[in-house]
Amino acid sequence: MLFTVWIGVAFLAGLAVSRAGLPPLVGFLLAGFGLRAAGVPPDGALDLIGELGVLLLLFVVGLKIRAGQLLRAEVLATAGLQFLLSATLCWLAALLLGLPGPAALLLGAAAAFSSTVIAAKILESRRELRAFHGRVTIGILIVQDLLAVGVLALLGAEQPSPAAALLLLLPLLRPLLLRLLDGIGHGELLVLYGVVLALAIGGYGFQVVGLSPELGALLLGALLAGHPKSKELADSLWSVKEFLLVGFFLGIGLQAVPDAATLLAALALVGLLWFKAAIVFLLLLWFGLRPRTAFMAAVTLSSYSEFGLIVIQAAVERQLLDGDWLVLSATAVAMSFALAAPLSRHAHALYRRYAQWLDRFENAARIHPDDQPLSLGDAAFVIAGMGRIGTAAYDCLQARGARVVGLDNDPAKLAAHEAARRRVVFADAEDPGFWQRLDARPVRAVLLALPDLDAKTLAAEQLRAAGFQGLITAVHTHSDEVPRIRAAGADASFDNAAEAGIGFATDTWQKLAREEPASPG
Template structure:
């Protein structure tokens, strides 16, 4: 049974990669090439390859759907996202095209397509890297994902033009999708917390989004992403994303296997891949300096650029349409870039810390969109995270006369809270430099209301490392998470649902006592 062989190869080489200190996905790529090498002995048929390709496609759709669940459109339509993406595309394309035409025996049309394919970065790998480091919600993570989505839209346009397939007139209906949001919210509310929730995610990502968009001549990837974005503001969006995590991970193994199983390279393909991989620093430098030009701090610019320093699976799709003879060389290039990027991103934060003294002077001497505070002033209480719980805590304490300041790593929330008159500052709890420079001499208590449990744990560690002796309280959905937060330094962690139940019971008891009197 060939599926058992795929699983065995993927697990075995994934385990070897992990033992060598490499991400398992490198092992999955190697498993794909190993399967290609033993193609005849294993009896892999075309139908088997098509099944694997289908599984890989499902993995990509689920990944984009979960990325959409964590994406807010306000973070996408920003100058540092759209401007950097378009300028990077133009500049890198202009730098890639001349040497490709000069050194490769290709027509100018083929050279054009190769250059376009090499400008994109991999949404799959970048999302995996950011997700594994819990940085999808960090400022640099949102910027990187935003750039990738704009790149994917450009790739979709290129693919449509290359294939000669125009969208159906029915494609205009996608502009009415926001009208479906109340229905989708109701479905999510009624799906419970078990298998129905998983099935809802699969249906929206694969059937309604994927198949639905393809039916009107649009990309299924765009459809999966769009339906994720529609649900991004729902309070249970994170729960839906978590419920799909295992399914998505398994299908994505098929994606990495598919890249390798596409065929074994010859010497020319290896040389091409090696040379093009040497251009990755150029890609990174362009991103870094463009981010600086668009007012990002050097740390955000560096980490965002590191997350984008690789080539894209969309490039393979573009090439497969018009230049199938270049598919294997480009697949090897993609594999090389994945290996190099995964290794670099493992140490990118530490690498930045070493270079910080040289990179910080390159920042523009203006207000940055990711500016972080150095002092909390005379604030008595700090509220970290301005979701519903954070806003309620802030407003209650403010009405009681306490001097309160709040922090959040979502620029959109910061802008909204500022308009509402709250004292709020932008800050990323997972940013090492933020904690190193923060002054909180008059702060007596900290309330942690961020959605991400890991961010709360990090904040507790950093607060205690700074020598903060005041009160630290948090909330959590689950008891095991509460124990982790308290182990990191919190004085107390409230179980959200338990406290809500106790509050309801207290309200009932008070009303019954009032009636008795």
């Protein structure tokens, strides 16, 4: 019965906030607060559901990352320096409040972490996990997770066992895991395989040896990254993950009902997030990232972490902090989640609004190689998004003798297209700076084959804002997307399923015509 109440209240709250233009997760958080205020206590079953959702989310994130892209200076140094600077600022603030040194240090460390869950959820919903700023953000979060494990180990809360060293052998299992992935088909076994890897091996396996189960789920997913079926596996887990994550956000809201003083203190802590974002922004600029990339990463990292809650809880259990700090921390984390969701949703619009001011900070002398727009040469047709639809469009135009270039922000796709002798360059189609710096005079048409509606509309708007007068076409999945695409500046939008059906029927007709000289009809 109680489970039915949870789900019903969560649905109504999610529906209400979505009608107000906010992400449903904000409604789930508010539902948790409302249930707690109504006298519903935290429940272990709901916590378990939420934990499973988090593990599946991080496993899916792992499926979309490349380990080699994380071991870079802009990731490792930014994560380390941001942790030190943020922790130091919060430590000094805690000392000014009269806290003892060790307690202040723990609060500073907890406040320095950003939420892996909320950042991964935001990036996945915007389909930006493989964008340059998405890869940098996830890399920073992984380093933060490792630092959190270290802090918990120092507290004696999560002391890794000697058996944890065996996890260094995990990469040796990759060939076996990939062979299993190849052989399990496309149905329910594929879903179950992902669940077993994320929850049993990645989650429980890492927990047994004293390491973070969240880190384990993410690393298990990373072992399968790059496999042709990794996207299918991620898609198959999507609905399960989304449902289970409702439990996580409800559970955060059910932690406690804050009083007025706690709410004010939590609001003050949320205000400090601007300092954390500024530190990330400036550090990434120092390492050569362009203002837009640094801004998007900083916004996505503007939250407090569920790991921070674990650190505070461990400190309370060891009587290093008063129990009121746990209530305050839970409230601040929930508020930061509620702020991060709409803030990140409008991050592109915010950057466009303040781009003229933010671009003054660009370190033009040392722009990162992955962040530089490239010349498209004499291409007459530009295809943004080189997935299956974009690739088919590229091949069709090339077969007609057109000069075509593709754009994509996934290095793995670039390598595959290069092997197939297609001309595809690394570019973020949502980057206003890319379209502004592009010499589009030779371009006759831009085809927007991007999967995300916001990405298509942003690209169309930026093209028109940059003065492009040629043809802009796009594809859509749902008919209600067409008005937004047209309003953004596109000349036409085509239903990708309908176009696939037309192509399917045309090819069948032509094949029959070749085999039977008489009319196929």
